[in-house]
Structures are given as C-alpha cells and as structure tokens.
Amino acid sequence: ALSTERKVEIELAYGDIAVQRGMLKQAQEIFQRTAANKAFDGVLIKHEATLRKARVERMAKDYDGALNTLNELAMEKVPELWSPIRYAMAEVYYDMEDFNGANDQISTILDRESDHSDAKIMQGKLQIKRQKLMEATELEIGPISSKQTLVPGEKLKVTLSDPTLAVSGAGTEIEVVVWATSGDRERFFLRQFGDQKTKFRGEVATVLGAPAPDDRVLQVIGEDEIYYAYSDRFRAKMNNMEEKRGGPIAVASDALLMVSGRRLLSEAEQRVADMQAQMETLNASAAAIRVRQATAADAKVFEADSGAPELQEAPVETRLKPEKPIHVRVIDHDRSRTAQIDEVQVSISTSSGDSIGGVVLKETGTHTGWFEGRIPTAGAQAMANAANSEPGRNPNMVISPKTDYPPWRPVAVAGAIPEFRVDLNDNVVLGEMSLTAGEPGATLRKFVLQAGMSDREMMTVGVYPQDMVSLAKPWHPSVTIMNDTDRHHNSNDRSVYDIRDLEEQLDRGWMTQQFAQGVAANVAG
Secondary structure, three states, rough: OOOOOOOOOHHHHHHHHHHHHHOOHHHHHOOOOHHHHHOOOOOOHHHHHHHHHHHHHHHHOOHHHHHHHHHHOOOOOOOOHHHHHHHHHHHHHHOOOOOHHHHHHHHHHHOOOOOOOHHHHHEEEEEOOOOHHHHOOOOOOOOOOHHHHOEEOOOEEEEEEEEOOOOOOOOOOOEEEEEEEEEEEEEEEEEOOOOOOEEEEEEEEEEOOOOOOOOEEEEOOOOEEEEEOOOHHHHHHHOOOOOOOEEEEEEEOEEEEEOOOOOOHHHHHHHHHHHHHHHHHHHHHHHHHHHOOOOHHHHHHHHHHHOOOOOOOHHHOOOOOOOOOOEEEEHHHOOOOOOOEEEEEEEEEOOOOOOOEEEEEEEEEEEOOOOEEEEOOOOOOEEEEOOOOOOOOOOOHHOOOOOOOOOOEOOOOOOOOEEEEEEOOOOOOOOOOOOOOOOOOOOOEEEEEEEEOOHHOOOEEEOOOOOOOOOOOOOOOOEEEEEEEOOOOOOOOOHHHHHHHHHHHHHHHHHHHOEEEEEEOOOOO
C-alpha cells in the first residue's frame, strides 16, 4: 500500500501536469482538494498543495487570492513553512510590480536565513528593478561551506552589515586586518557599498607564495588558515572596541590531473593552442557552410572525390607509443604546503593489468601548485590482425616464433579482398621478410605488400606477380595479348570519378582490372 506522503505526491503531480498543459483552473481545484483532504492531516507535504495553489493563482494574475491563500497558510504557524510562505509572497509582489513589498519579504528571509539562495537571486532581480545596479552585481550565493574555504588566486571579500552604525560610527571606512597562519598579514578598508549606508565591503587578492606583509596581496600556502579582525588602529579609534575575530578560512582547491603522450604545454603555450583550436573550429564551420551552399553538381563531385570516409585518428596527446614516456601533470594549489619543492604521488594502471603505485611528481617551483613527472613505458611486441579469420587460426600465430601453429586462412567473403596487417609497434628499418603459403588450396596467387607509419600513410612496396602473364624466356622475342573490358576503357574520356581508380592503379598495378585476361608466348625471330 502507498504511504500517505506518496499519495500526496501523486496528487501534486496531477496538479503539476495540469499546470504544464495550461489548465490552471483544473490545477487549482486539484491543489485545493488535496489541501482540504482530512486523510492527509498531519503530513507536512500536504501544505505544499496550498503553496502550489497560491502559485497557480499568481499565474492567473489573481494576486489578491494568492496573498489571501498565503496569509491563511501563515496563520497555521508551521515552522518549516516560514521561509517558503514569505518567498511565495515576494513572488506575488514582484509580479504585481510592487518591488518594495517584495524586497521587504526577501529582507525578512535573509535576516533569518542569510544563505537562502533563492532569496538572494530574487534580491538581485529586485535590485535591478529598483536601479541598485552595484548591489545586483555582487550577489553571494551558495552554502555556508563555500565561505569556509578559499582557493589561492581568488579575492578574499569581507562584508559588514551595520544597521545601527555601532561599528562604523557614521564613518565611511572601516580598517580590518587579515592574516594567514603561514606568516603573511595585510590591512585594507571596508567602504560603503552602493547607496547603502549600513553595508561595508572590502577585498584583498590572494596568491600562493612566501609571506610578504603589507604588499596588498595575501600570500598563502596549502592547508593555511586565514583570520580577519578589526585593526588595532581602528579599534583604538572606536574606544578600544572588541577585536571581533573571524575565521578560520581554510585554503583548499580541487586538483586537476593531466596526462599526455607528448610534452605537456605550459600555461602560455596552452592558451595559444586553445586559440588555434578555436580558429580551426571556426574555419571548419565556415568550410562546411560553403560546401552546403555549393550546387548539387559540385556536391556530387565532392562526394565522389572524397570516396570512403577516412579513419578518424585520436589526437596526438591521447595516443602513446611504446617506449615513449607518459607525461603527467597535477595542478593542486593546496598541496604546495612548504617553502621548498613539494611532491605529490599518483598511481597509474593499464587495461591489460599492469599498474604502478606511488609515482612521485615534483613541484615545478616553490609555491606554484604545479606538479609534473614522466612515467617510462616498455616496448611492445609486434601484433597481427586480420578480418574474417577462420576459427582456430589467430593472426598472431603467423608472426610467432613457434612453427607448430596452423597457418592463417581467411573466410571467403563475396566482394571483399582479404587483408592481413602486422603492427611492429616501433619505428624500425624494414628488413627481409619471408612469406610461406604452401597449404593446399590456400596458396598465394597474387598479393600486394604495403608498409607505412599508420593506416593513412601506407605505400606499396611490392606486387606479386609483377605482370598478369609470364614468359618462359622473357629475354627472347615475345607477343603479349591483353583483353581489358573495364568500363572506363570504353572511351578516352576521363573525369574526377576516375581518381580513385587511378590511385588504385598506382598502388596495385594490373590487379585493379576487373576482367583482366591475357596470353603471352615467345616467338621466333
């Protein structure tokens, strides 16, 4: 059986569906019926129906009805509904363009719950409507925990609300001092913020570094603690008022891990690379637009010329060659904890099962928060692969030093040319290679041998046989007769559609001819 809370949630969902469909009257009836249901008494979520009823009345521009509904709900004096009711009233006043009334409700909420995020967002909207633009640009939104930590490089802001002017004494500046447990100490002023005579704000920049007091920048290190208070000069001016120390604010930051198969770029180099990548993206977008604007005929020519889609290679930095080091960088400001070169440790593992733990990365300098290192890799053995292999005939058996493995044979597929690939996983000079294909019924009658640094850079280095027909005595006079009936030999016309055929002809010679036949014989004479 469903719980009472679940039943209420189902009713609220029905009402929300009606709202989404624009059926405001039906939605109001659903929420009203849910709020009046005696079976739901004693369940806190029941009051949500009344809040949503007020929202529907506001959407229907029945502002008086919405305010009456909220006032009736406030009379029930449910502690958990104190803020939601006042926020809902602020929304009604906002829609009525009674911005002062809405501001009164929001101020009441923030006086009691200073970290009410929705109320702060509404406060910003109201300040814009009331032409208080400076206050609208300085909203502090987030949980309390976000104010208990500071990332080096951010500005430390101190705000004072002095409704009775007991601290400021009707002045416009309040001097405070801020210090870190690592030794740095800075002073700055809180000044009136915007047109509010009771609100004061000041800020100081922070950075990782060795202490340098009174340079207007607060130097901190990892795991530092920051405190702030009224300065001695200001306290003496205000008849030795209390210090009112605040803090501690902990120095903390999230870590960023970077791994690459090439040298990692510096911060400046990375900015240049990012700009270049952005320009390439823009240029590619412009080229795509030009292609779409081309004529249909030009588009057909482009498609015919492009042929089959090329293999998409991963970016260079995400590919790793055996025996090349892995470059690792960790950016973590709160791990720079001393005046010396600090260290962090990382671990690395591969999908094949190998792993290394406790790899030490050293800081690039004192107080940088950047840690870098290189992890060496071993060379990889050569590997073979082929599509459509017969069961039990692994391509790697062909290059194995063992000779008792069965030879490789492909499964015949109509229209497909069997391919056998060997990746040496290294950049070495090619030597002599012997091919043995003596299994009955699977001898090599013709083949093409290619080599290259990648799949996109293959070049033909050998074709067997060189000619379709052979002569018993090639050094004697001979006659060769060829019969070629391929489609593009019917005429002498050529077009861009033949480019692919021409490329294949350069790679494979006579093997590209679909109906190639011929005869050759020595003749006397």
